[in-house]
Amino acid sequence: MNQPVTVQITSKEPPVSEAMPESLEPRCSECHASLTREQLKAALEVCPHCGHHFPLNAVERVAQLADPGTWREVGGDLQPSDPLDFYDSRAYVDRLAEAQLETGLSEAMLAGVCRLGGRRVALGVMDFRFLGGSMGSVVGERFSQLVAAAIDEAVPLVVVTASGGARMQEGILSLMQMAKTVVALDMLADHSLPFISVLTHPTTGGVLASFATLADVMLAEPGALLLFAGPRVIEQTTREKLPPGFGRSESSLVHGQIDLVVQRRDLKRQIAQLLALLEGGVRCDIEPIRPDSEVVPRGSGSLAQAVARAKKLALTSRGWLFGRDQQDRDPT
Numbered sequence: 001m002n003q004p005v006t007v008q009i010t011s012k013e014p015p016v017s018e019a020m021p022e023s024l025e026p027r028c029s030e031c032h033a034s035l036t037r038e039q040l041k042a043a044l045e046v047c048p049h050c051g052h053h054f055p056l057n058a059v060e061r062v063a064q065l066a067d068p069g070t071w072r073e074v075g076g077d078l079q080p081s082d083p084l085d086f087y088d089s090r091a092y093v094d095r096l097a098e099a100q101l102e103t104g105l106s107e108a109m110l111a112g113v114c115r116l117g118g119r120r121v122a123l124g125v126m127d128f129r130f131l132g133g134s135m136g137s138v139v140g141e142r143f144s145q146l147v148a149a150a151i152d153e154a155v156p157l158v159v160v161t162a163s164g165g166a167r168m169q170e171g172i173l174s175l176m177q178m179a180k181t182v183v184a185l186d187m188l189a190d191h192s193l194p195f196i197s198v199l200t201h202p203t204t205g206g207v208l209a210s211f212a213t214l215a216d217v218m219l220a221e222p223g224a225l226l227l228f229a230g231p232r233v234i235e236q237t238t239r240e241k242l243p244p245g246f247g248r249s250e251s252s253l254v255h256g257q258i259d260l261v262v263q264r265r266d267l268k269r270q271i272a273q274l275l276a277l278l279e280g281g282v283r284c285d286i287e288p289i290r291p292d293s294e295v296v297p298r299g300s301g302s303l304a305q306a307v308a309r310a311k312k313l314a315l316t317s318r319g320w321l322f323g324r325d326q327q328d329r330d331p332t
């Protein structure tokens, strides 16, 4: 007779949010240097002493990436609901109301169409402060509407992720968002439009396992934790000590999971340059892409190589190529 198998998680991951409390004298959690709010703001919430990247909220991120005055929100009218009438230690509706009050956002993703470095893009930004950036029905629907907007306007998609994964208070409905976002991205690919993913600390669970890692080009901020489950849970389950830096951006780069680790101060410029390369609008030192040429592996270096790899994969898998003029695209 089969014995039931029980997987026991003995302790939870510590909270990963480490945004600076407004009321306290800021201190770097990495190098413990005393910082002023002004210093941090000037450095885009990056420690000027050790380079540690503190979390940015969605509004700050949009302000950093979008050209001023160009943001038009998509899916802003969507409001979360509580279809399961869910209650754990507190009612889900109370958690939602508190998150909305604290963040000023209606949900964990802000979506819109804007210009970035002069180019029009569909931009989605997740906010970890909103219930751990978890993906519920509204995040999935907003993502899908953002993809639809990108297709309507024939613009690339850029999404900045920060998420603890699926939103357990919405049960199976939150898990369904994984499939929904993947289908949306398939439609984007069918329209020959590129997707750039920017993974920030932390990007985990169902978001990492769905749209976040399906991009043509994947960038990450330094030191970001990019794992399905947290290191402590993995160690307890496998009973093995993980190597230092396991699951961080730098390790993901070395192992070919992502294309580039980008400092926050360089992020907008790098994305703008990527968009230009993908559109074929600037000269770059890459070989012409041929269907029989070798795929450039992720993690192998330059921006141009990342684009070459994305173009090559696009050619071999779907037969489309970025950088054609709009009228040259197959209208179907």
Ligand SMILES: [Zn+2]
Pocket: 028, 029, 030, 031, 032, 033, 047, 048, 049, 050, 051, 052
């Ligand atoms: Zn520091």
